[in-house]
Amino acid sequence: MIEMVGFDGDDTLWRSQEYYDDAQAAFEAILGRYVDLAAEGLRTALLDTERGNIALFGYGAKGMALSMIESAIELTDGRIEARDIHRIVRLAKDVLGHPVQLLPGIREAVEAVAATHRVVLITKGDLFHQEAKVAQCGLAGIFHRIEIVSEKDPATYTRLLQEFGLSPDRFAMVGNSLKSDIAPVVALGGCGVYMPYHSTWEHERLAGFAMGERVVEVAGAEAIPAAIVALHAA
Template sequence: MQPQTLRCADIALVGFDADDTLWRSQDYFDEAQARFEEIVAGYVDLGDLGGRLYAVEKRNIALFGYGVKGMVLSMIEAAVEITGARISAADLHRIVVLGKDLLQHPVELLPGVREAVAEVASTHPVVLITKGDLFHQEAKVRDSGLSDLFRRIEIVSEKDPATYARLFEEFGIDAGRFLMVGNSLRSDIAPVLALGGWGVHVPYHTTWAHEAEAPLGEGIERMRTIARLALLPAAIHELQAQNSLR
């Protein structure tokens, strides 16, 4: 008897997110934010410095996009605002150094990632869809050692329904034949479900506040949540079995 495979005519392509799905990322941003708060706390006695920083980051996303460089520019702006422009040039330079350190962190794959992606790639075409600073994301993909597994690598400025719809057109598939895997409900799961696709949510232990803002509407039955990527092949099989009964 031939072993049962994951292939199903209905799911023709599997997409993977990168940061905090395949390798560590938010941990480093959290550490940088903690250092930022220590610097600014030397000038003011205020609570919720993280919330003040996020408010600046959120209003700047449309201008700076996502990634380290946008975060650092927002840190500088927030530091000037919060301290009433009293922050020193030396401390502003310390904030810039935080960004440089973030850009130079080695890529650390999460446990079982290569094996899980390779197993899915043995039965489905797989693509990588990530957002953020182009140069930084390209470097992380290169240093990850995973690029050989993906049919295509897409680095986009935003991951919303319009972006996914454009990608589906380029891929030549309907949304209902696409499954997205990622840690962010906002960027990886909700937009794909809204278009009629499928999703496997792999929560990470820490998430940027912006990515946590994601009410899920219709289509939640087309999603599964797993604790680690090693469980992905089984989750895909379960979703495909569900789809075959529809």
């Protein structure tokens, strides 16, 4: 029986990834004045740099900007101009300042689930940015607890479930990332509602994951309550 339902934040409750995609496109336009993007393998180089820096900088726009600056200096052999480095910093500020836009139907979905289950928000990323999003989203009052974590892995979920006083088999997580929202919870014995987003950061992709009977995939927020009911009954 499902007693508690967790909701992811970015790209589950509110839009996020497209702002990073726009920043990526603008970054490529800046670098395109110095190097041949196709020949240099810019996307791969940036992704590798970001992955290597996550342990130091964490997730979010600030870490993205630092990784972009590092990649830009390396790929241009230090030729990038200071004004273009400043433009990269501005890209991060634009991402940090974007408005919080809830996904269609998500407010109604969270309210419907909260009417029958305890609900918690579990989101990861830059603390200040995530706190600002939570404050602006208008949903904070619905959740029993709000957790902003640096990583979403089995260890983090284990700690949280212990704090909640809940066994994993009584917990379901709703999110857009198989890697961060679904797979770790399922590995512990919990359930998941997978709601894919139209754009996914490469770092959040997970190949070869078997959905199984403890995961329900939905096309939109309106199907979340029914998915929880199905998992609850099963």
